[in-house]
Amino acid sequence: MADRIRLAVVGCGDVAFRTYLPSLEQLGDVSCVTATCDLDSGRARSAAELSGKWSGDVRSYTDVGACLKSGDFDGLVNLTPGPSHPRVTHEALAAGVHVFSEKPLANSIPEAQALIELAKEKGRLLLCAPATTVTNRWLLVERLVKSGELGLPTLITGQHSSMGPAGWRGYTGDPEPFYSPEVGPILDLGVYLLHAMTSLFGPALKVSASGTIAIPQRRVLSQGAARRVIEVRTFDHVLLQLEFPNGMAQLTTSFAVAASRAPAIEVHCTEGSVSVGQGGWFDPDASVDVYKRDEDNEHAEGWRVETPSTPGAVDNLIGMGPAHFVACLRDEEEPVLTAEHACHVLEIALRAKESAAAGRALTLETTF
Ligand SMILES: NC(=O)c1ccc[n+]([C@@H]2O[C@H](COP(=O)([O-])OP(=O)(O)OC[C@H]3O[C@@H](n4cnc5c(N)ncnc54)[C@H](O)[C@@H]3O)[C@@H](O)[C@H]2O)c1
Missing domain, CATH: 3.40.50.720 (NAD(P)-binding Rossmann-like Domain)
Known part of the structure; x- marks a missing residue:
């Protein structure tokens, strides 16, 4: 070998x-x-x-x-x-x-x-990372949307929230850096969906956000720092809106949500919608729900389930990152998880924090 x-x-x-x-x-x-x-x-x-x-x-x-x-x-x-x-x-x-x-x-x-x-x-x-956009599941969403079957995409909504690593009993690392101004829920969780949103709509033009510290002190449940109490030093609830040349997006991301059954991400098009559930979010090959509307035939309208046809090289979303890296180094794939794309998403996250503090929308400068 x-x-x-x-x-x-x-x-x-x-x-x-x-x-x-x-x-x-x-x-x-x-x-x-x-x-x-x-x-x-x-x-x-x-x-x-x-x-x-x-x-x-x-x-x-x-x-x-x-x-x-x-x-x-x-x-x-x-x-x-x-x-x-x-x-x-x-x-x-x-x-x-x-x-x-x-x-x-x-x-x-x-x-x-x-x-x-x-x-x-x-x-x-x-x-x-994150490897959202190289999973078979997301590639299926992109194919469905780009096929035109559902009309034109106009709006993407997403939610990625949890209590963060302090509330994750099985976590073995130190949760404190995640609640510091350098990280927070946008950079830890929101980025999975921001990569997905920008992979479909391209670079965003403007971001506006609001944020709050909902639970200022956290009892740490994880093994990495058990029994400590940490101060939350960044917004733990963030609501964010993006404007694109041809569409809009909205994201809720939080370290102060105990549980949710909202979909992870939905792409709404003029003739239908694609819904990606939170269940199986880290399964790169999980199915998605597709709704097709038909103004001429109400019996043709409704939901169906689509599943990626071929399984990926590894069985979790995070592992698809190194899988893609290795495939690129072997000249088997073209780079998708580019640093330019990550830089644009980083700008969205950083400007969102500024926007939340300033109370107004901010223009984005980077592109990919
Ligand atoms: N834990 C998860 O499930 C998860 C999921 C997705 C992404 N991530 C990301 O992975 C990264 C690591 O997260 P983690 O949860 O494993 O954190 P962690 O704290 O458990 O592990 C980080 C490790 O890096 C080591 N380290 C720190 N500075 C170093 C240096 N200069 N040189 C060598 N080693 C160094 C630490 O000793 C520690 O063992 C973070 O960016 C996190 O956002 C974590």
Whole structure:
């Protein structure tokens, strides 16, 4: 298997063990892990031991610089906490390594643009989560909408909410950074839907948002910091509206919603609608509901269920990110999860926070 893409996994925390390593195991025919790195040597070693089962020899590191010096891999998967993403990604690109970064790409637009420039200068691939738009489920939605069967898309509505990692009993990482101004629900959850919305409508022109801190102090239920109480330092409810050249979108995203049965995302067209449920949201191959209206024949109107015909390479949405990264490095797919797209979504998220504070709509400048 000499032609397998060799990867370094940097940041061996919750998402690495929960999702990335199991997904990379499913990609064992086309990629392998050759290095793991975490500030915590025990976690780096555990990740190396686990991935060694399908990868062969895996070395573990506690310092990204030392890991990069080994030169033992083609691509690096950046799974450090959000605020550390740009520093780790910059170091890897500067060393000539392709990067797949968890979201967000960076903490600011200039920082994101500098990474995009560096990737170009070095001729390296820079891709970014979330992987919503490469799932078979979303590709099916895009096909249905673009086929014209439902008329023209005019409005997309979405909701992605939870209590956030502090309320997630099974979470093993530190939930505190998620409630800081650097993250919050838009950058952690809302981005899944913002990528979907902008993949259909293209770059947005304007954002307006409002936000509030609904539950200012959180009792932490997760294993990563059990029994602590943390302060919420960013809006935990955010309502956001987007204007596009040919459409509108509305998003509710929150870390203060106990449960919801609202659909994750719905695309409304002049002749029908597509509804994507929250149930199975992380299943990349789950079905969608389609409503077709017919002004001439009411008996022809109604809902039907559509299911993607071929299953994806891995069985969860998050794992589709590294699957796409590996496929791009093997020249089997064209890059979809581009850093330019992630930069535009980052601008929406950052400007939404500004808009909520300023109480007015703001114009967006980036494009992809
Ligand atoms: N946990 C999930 O289910 C989930 C899902 C989707 C996306 N994500 C994203 O994945 C990223 C990581 O989240 P997580 O939940 O795994 O967090 P986590 O806190 O559990 O893990 C992060 C790990 O990175 C390590 N780390 C920090 N700085 C480092 C550095 N400079 N070099 C090497 N290691 C470093 C930490 O020691 C820790 O083990 C975040 O961006 C998060 O938004 C997480």
